[in-house]
Amino acid sequence: xAVIYEIKERRVIPNWRDFKRTLQLGELGTSNKAxxxxxxxxxxSAVDWNLNQxxxxxxxxxxxxxxxxxxxxxEINGAIDFVLSNKxxxxxxxxxxxxxxxxxxxxxxxxxxxxxxxxxDTVNDFQSFINNKSxxxxxxxxxxxxxxxxxxxxxxxxxxxxxxxxxxxxxAEKAILTALHxxxxxxxxLRSATRFxxxxxxxEKALFYLKRSESTKSDPWLVSAHIATSSILGKFSPFIKxxxxxxxxxxxxxxxxxxxxxxxxxxxxxxxxxxxxxxFFKQSMIAPNDNSLAQLEWVSKDDKRFQINPxxxxxxxxxxxxxALDLFEKGQWKDxxxxxxxxxxxxxxxxxxxxxxxxxxxSLLNDKNAAIILCEVGLxxxxxxxxxxxxxxxSIATSNNHDSLDKYVNQLLHxxxxxxxxxxxxxxxxxxxxxxxxxxxxxxxxxxxKTAIDNATKIRNEYLKNLAIVNFARxxxxxxxxxxxxxxxxxxxxxxxxxxxxxxxxxxxxxEKVNKSIGT
Amino acid sequence: xxxxxxxxASSLLGMTLANDWKVIKKVEPKExxxxxxxxxxxxxxxxxxxxxxxxxxxxxxxxxxxxxxxxEILTEQTNAFKYERDLLLRCKNRGLSxxxxxxxxxxxxxxxxxxxxxxxxxxxxxxxxxxxxMNFSKDVEIAWKLQSLHNVSVGLKQLHGIEIxxxxxxxxxxxxxxxxIISKIGDLGRSLCADIEAPHENGGDFPGDLNYAPPEFLYRxxxxxxxxxxxxxxxxxFGSLVVFYxxxxxxxxxxxxxxxxxxxxxxxxxxxxxxxxxxxxAFYKGLKEFRTLISNKELADELISVIEYCCYPIxxxxxxxxxxxxxxxxxxxxxxNGNQFDFQRVVxxxxxxxxxxxxxFK
Numbered sequence: 057x058a059v060i061y062e063i064k065e066r067r068v069i070p071n072w073r074d075f076k077r078t079l080q081l082g083e084l085g086t087s088n089k090a091x092x093x094x095x096x097x098x099x100x101s102a103v104d105w106n107l108n109q110x111x112x113x114x115x116x117x118x119x120x121x122x123x124x125x126x127x128x129x130x131e132i133n134g135a136i137d138f139v140l141s142n143k144x145x146x147x148x149x150x151x152x153x154x155x156x157x158x159x160x161x162x163x164x165x166x167x168x169x170x171x172x173x174x175x176x177d178t179v180n181d182f183q184s185f186i187n188n189k190s191x192x193x194x195x196x197x198x199x200x201x202x203x204x205x206x207x208x209x210x211x212x213x214x215x216x217x218x219x220x221x222x223x224x225x226x227x228a229e230k231a232i233l234t235a236l237h238x239x240x241x242x243x244x245x246l247r248s249a250t251r252f253x254x255x256x257x258x259x260e261k262a263l264f265y266l267k268r269s270e271s272t273k274s275d276p277w278l279v280s281a282h283i284a285t286s287s288i289l290g291k292f293s294p295f296i297k298x299x300x301x302x303x304x305x306x307x308x309x310x311x312x313x314x315x316x317x318x319x320x321x322x323x324x325x326x327x328x329x330x331x332x333x334x335x336f337f338k339q340s341m342i343a344p345n346d347n348s349l350a351q352l353e354w355v356s357k358d359d360k361r362f363q364i365n366p367x368x369x370x371x372x373x374x375x376x377x378x379x380a381l382d383l384f385e386k387g388q389w390k391d392x393x394x395x396x397x398x399x400x401x402x403x404x405x406x407x408x409x410x411x412x413x414x415x416x417x418x419s420l421l422n423d424k425n426a427a428i429i430l431c432e433v434g435l436x437x438x439x440x441x442x443x444x445x446x447x448x449x450x451s452i453a454t455s456n457n458h459d460s461l462d463k464y465v466n467q468l469l470h471x472x473x474x475x476x477x478x479x480x481x482x483x484x485x486x487x488x489x490x491x492x493x494x495x496x497x498x499x500x501x502x503x504x505x506k507t508a509i510d511n512a513t514k515i516r517n518e519y520l521k522n523l524a525i526v527n528f529a530r531x532x533x534x535x536x537x538x539x540x541x542x543x544x545x546x547x548x549x550x551x552x553x554x555x556x557x558x559x560x561x562x563x564x565x566x567x568e569k570v571n572k573s574i575g576t
Numbered sequence: 577x578x579x580x581x582x583x584x585a586s587s588l589l590g591m592t593l594a595n596d597w598k599v600i601k602k603v604e605p606k607e608x609x610x611x612x613x614x615x616x617x618x619x620x621x622x623x624x625x626x627x628x629x630x631x632x633x634x635x636x637x638x639x640x641x642x643x644x645x646x647x648e649i650l651t652e653q654t655n656a657f658k659y660e661r662d663l664l665l666r667c668k669n670r671g672l673s674x675x676x677x678x679x680x681x682x683x684x685x686x687x688x689x690x691x692x693x694x695x696x697x698x699x700x701x702x703x704x705x706x707x708x709x710m711n712f713s714k715d716v717e718i719a720w721k722l723q724s725l726h727n728v729s730v731g732l733k734q735l736h737g738i739e740i741x742x743x744x745x746x747x748x749x750x751x752x753x754x755x756x757i758i759s760k761i762g763d764l765g766r767s768l769c770a771d772i773e774a775p776h777e778n779g780g781d782f783p784g785d786l787n788y789a790p791p792e793f794l795y796r797x798x799x800x801x802x803x804x805x806x807x808x809x810x811x812x813x814f815g816s817l818v819v820f821y822x823x824x825x826x827x828x829x830x831x832x833x834x835x836x837x838x839x840x841x842x843x844x845x846x847x848x849x850x851x852x853x854x855x856x857x858a859f860y861k862g863l864k865e866f867r868t869l870i871s872n873k874e875l876a877d878e879l880i881s882v883i884e885y886c887c888y889p890i891x892x893x894x895x896x897x898x899x900x901x902x903x904x905x906x907x908x909x910x911x912x913n914g915n916q917f918d919f920q921r922v923v924x925x926x927x928x929x930x931x932x933x934x935x936x937f938k
Contacts, residue, residue: 075857084854085838086846093842094794096786104707104748107604112707115824116747120787122829123794125842147712147869149833150824156833207893210857239853271850 064477066354067284068319069254070247070277071347071403072217075210077171081345081373083277084244087309096124102131111145114138122153132157169373172401182397182429194218202231209239213248220405223439225256241271243278250281255405259289267294276302280316287323296320303339310343318348325355337362344369346402350377357385374402380412387557389420400433407441410434414447420558424455442471442480446487453487453494465491478515482508486524493531501531502539522550523559530566533573544570583635584689585616588696594682596622597698599629614653620698627679631696632657650691655775656765657695662772663740663764664697670738674731676700676751676762702751702762709756710747712824715871719933721821724750724759726926728817731761732810733919739770741806744784745813747820768806780805788816788826791855791889794841797848799891804910807917808891814922815886818879819862823869827862827887834861855889874936875929882925896921 078084101120105113114135121132136154139146176182195218202211212235219228232249239245246269253262262285272278272295279299286293293299299316302308321336337355340348341364349364349372356362366378376399383392396413400406410430418427431448438444445468452461468488473481489504505528512521529547532540547566552559588599601619614636618629637649664678680698706724711717728750735742742749744766751762766783768774776783780800782793790812792799799805816827823830832840835858839851863880870876888894895903895916903914910916 079836079838082838086844086850088845091796091845091847093844094786094796096794096842098787100748100785101787108704108708110708110710111712111824112705112710112747115710115712115820116707118824119820119826119829120785123787123826123832125840145711145713145716147714147822147824149830149865149869150712153825153829153833205860207888208856208860209853211860241849242853243850245853 065288066351067287067322068280068315068347068351069284069288070251070281070315072248072251072405073403074173074214074217075244077173078244080171082311083247083345085312087312088307096120096126098124098126098129098132102129105131105135109134109138111139111142115146115150118150118153118157121157127157169370169375170398171373172398174401176397176401182401182433191218191222195222202234207238209235209242209245212238213245216252217248217405220252220255221437223435223437228252229256236265240265241269243271243275246271246278247281250285254285254288259285263289263291273298274302276308276313276316280319283316283319283323287319287326296323303336310339311345314340314342314344314348316340318344318351322351322355325359330359330361334362341369344372346372346374346377349375350381353378353381357381374398376402377409380409384412384416385557387561389416393417393421393426397430400430404433405437407434407438407444410438411443411447414444414451415558418447418451418454420561424451427451428455440467440471442468442473442476442484445471446480446484449491450487453490458494461491461494478511479517479520482512482515482517482520482524485511486527490527490531493535498535498537502537505531519556519559522552523562525550526559526563526566530569533566533570582690583616583633584684584686584692584694585631585633585635587686587689588616588618588629588631588684588694591684591686593620593684593696595680597627597629597680598622600626603628619701626701628699628701629696630699631684631694634691652775654695657697659772659775660765660767661695661697663767663769666738666740667735667764670734672731672734672738674727674734674758674760675764676702676760699762700753702753702760703755704752705748705762706750706752706759706821707747709752710821710824712822714869718872718875719930720756722926722930722933723757724752725818725821726923726930727759728761729814729919729922729926731759732814733923735761735767736807736810736917736919740764741768741810742766742813743768743782743806743809744788745810745817746785746788746826747817750817768802770803770806782809784809784813788813788828790816790887790891791828791831791841792848792852792891794828795844795848795851797891801910804891804916807915808894811886811894811917811919811922812891814919815883818883819866819887822879823866827859827883830862830865831855831858831889834858834865852890859887859889872936878925878929882922886922 098117098120101117105117117132117135118139121127139150139154198211198215198218202215205211212231216228216231216235219231232252235245236249246266249265250262253259263282266272266278266282269278272282279295279302282295283293283299299320303313303317303320317336317340321333321340324333324336337352341352349366349369352362352364353366356364366375366382369375376395380392380395380399383395393413393416396409396416400409400413410433414427414430417423417430428448428451431444431451434444435441445464449464449468452458452464468484473484485504486508489501489508492504493501505524508524509521512524525543525546529540529543532543547563552563589602591599593599597620599618599620603617603619614633615630616633620627620629632653634650634653637653661681667675668678677700678697679700682696684694684696686692686694732742742761744763745761749761749763751760753760766776768777768783780798782789790809819825819827819830835854837843839854844851863884867876867880870879885894885896899916899918903911903916905911
């Protein structure tokens with residue numbers, strides 16, 4: 057069975073990045089207009105410097121300059137010159153304070169629209185992500201740092217993220233709980249924790265910590281997280297009313313409200329209120345982030361009345377998900393694939409980019425190697441994920457090297473199917489059918505494929521059914537089995553919508569292969 | 577007579593004051609204001625060592641704040657002078673050895689001035705403040721620095737023992753005596769006292785130099801508990817002084833240097849609660865940076881452990897772990913008689929370190 061990728065539902069769940077990049081994205085700032093920063097003076101230190109010029113009074117004034125943010129007075133410049141002329145009695149920290157004053161780092165602006173920890177231009181480079189032996193050193197270093205900085209919630213969150221990237225769920229949870237204990241009201245901690253718990257399907261825990269926090273009622277980023285998480289569970293968030301109030305409060309910047317507007321817009325959309333949803337999505341797009349942009353992109357695929365071109369939002373940093381979805385929809389597989397790679401690098405614990413990327417490369421670009429690499433990387437963070445296992449089995453089975461087929465088939469056989477949606481069950485049955493055929497277990501393979509097609513018919517999923525038929529037909533044709541003619545006839549006669557570009561592509565490839573062999 | 581000439585405080589040179597104090601030299605003021613009141617300073621002598629006289633300068637205030645009510649100014653300045661004098665006399669009477677000693681106090685009377693009375697305080701003469709003795713290069717004068725810090729910690733413990741919180745501890749207020757052998761805390765002008773209300777109490781705002789302030793004050797957070805706020809502030813200022821001795825940067829600057837600019841007190845518009853966890857992160861980065869400035873690992877570990885509990889950016893969690901445990905109940909609430917910021921551990925630590933310094937931390 058072909059690899060399947062489908063986003064059934066999407067909510068504005070906070071994205072989880074390392075602290076440094078989250079800062080760069082500006083998602084931890086605040087623009088509360090009611091409070092103004094404190095004003096400081098350097099007068100006392102400047103008078104002292106004028107009276108008595110030595111390394112001590114110079115340091116005193118440089119400290120005052122740095123702390124107060126007052127730069128470029130004759131006294132400060134004099135003190136800086138003095139220190140620079142007497143480096144032998146200075147320290148590295150003092151010299152760095154001077155550097156900071158000189159460069160006025162507070163004025164730094166980020167103009168790039170891509171901020172990644174690692175960036176790769178080719179899939180082979182990306183492969184180093186799997187074999188990255190230094191990764192465990194990064195984990196160890198962070199673990200040691202957390203031990204030294206026991207009270208620092210930021211380090212514990214980072215440790216949890218690193219553990220999540222390697223699928224160490226229990227260790228990751230322990231680390232995130234430590235961070236929540238230290239900083240139960242911190243936006244970075246709560247948003248990271250929300251994403252973590254949702255990643256682990258522990259939705260109630262995500263809601264518990266959000267609701268318990270004093271910050272949630274007044275912080276639009278957290279209100280949004282609560283609404284989105286509740287929505288996944290089909291629950292009514294008690295913060296909706298407050299969220300709408302915040303959206304109209306005039307106390308926040310458009311950027312601070314983008315996810316909240318998007319979350320509320322999604323609720324209205326799911327409730328069938330197009331007009332209200334449109335207004336909220338419009339608000340979310342005044343100053344969107346990657347998450348609200350991807351949300352509207354997803355909504356626009358579901359309802360064509362919503363129109364969006366994610367490439368128009370050039371100021372959005374890391375817009376990879378929205379672009380990947382848009383390009384996938386347009387059938388621009390190669391560009392879509394590279395955006396899934398960037399999307400994955402942006403959030404290396406996430407399975408969705410690996411799913412979509414492996415589907416595109418394995419089924420649509422026929423680059424089995426790339427698909428296998430992506431699945432392997434995705435499986436590091438999600439070792440038991442049925443879709444990724446399905447995708448890697450499919451890619452290996454349809455490649456020229458079946459060495460590791462048994463390994464992943466065995467893992468797939470251990471997946472508990474009971475909790476999976478019917479669509480996934482159909483997919484897995486077909487993929488196992490494919491693997492069986494490749495291993496020469498013809499009867500089993502044919503039986504599994506037939507079961508998958510029957511089940512797809514039962515659940516009235518024409519797309520899945522057709523996809524299974526096309527794949528089955530291809531394998532029968534390759535093996536030259538008697539059942540091939542009947543199945544190929546079905547492929548020829550099936551009706552495929554223009555919008556199902558992926559199915560069309562696979563179908564045409566199969567028919568091309570068949571036609572070529574019979575010389576038509 | 578112009579305003580400069582009509583200034584009794586500036587006209588004490590050559591006079592002999594009560595207790596035979598001869599005013600022998602006028603010195604430039606250390607600062608415009610020593611905190612509470614404006615002053616003119618002199619060297620005086622009554623037959624022994626030279627001493628330092630600070631005379632209350634009403635005139636400076638009139639010039640600086642023209643148009644303000646004379647009654648208001650006189651009341652304000654007199655209250656500030658009286659407050660500092662009372663604290664200094666308390667220190668003297670209790671024999672505080674590591675706080676700059678007031679030797680005498682009084683009031684001169686000069687005829688032919690609009691304000692003829694000049695209240696003054698006479699202090700033991702210092703060699704200067706600690707800044708003139710500073711060398712921030714790696715591993716230089718470690719023994720002297722540790723000894724000086726020990727003196728300062730003793731001074732703070734002594735002050736806390738008589739219910740005074742200094743609140744403006746910084747390098748310029750650490751005075752050096754006997755060619756650098758002894759350090760004492762000076763300038764109680766911004767101090768707070770548990771049983772005398774300070775004129776600069778101001779609702780709990782930080783009374784000292786804000787460029788040295790604990791970060792919570794820079795984000796307008798004020799602990800409503802006077803005792804905790806005042807003692808916790810002194811503890812932070814001491815830790816910050818340790819950082820300054822070895823790095824030339826105070827702890828507040830070191831935190832700021834390692835803090836993302838969007839969280840800086842010069843920009844942040846949110847609450848202290850919203851920013852405190854990022855201060856903790858920057859604080860630890862600052863400690864890591866501090867470690868690189870000291871070669872001897874044992875010394876670095878010892879100093880960092882003291883700085884860590886003295887300067888922890890969240891005031892509720894500041895103080896030695898055991899002291900916090902002893903001063904809070906099981907639910908984390910403060911006990912009435914707890915002292916989370918007791919300086920005894922700091923004093924003992926610097927006593928040991930300064931003794932070790934001579935033969936270990938070379």
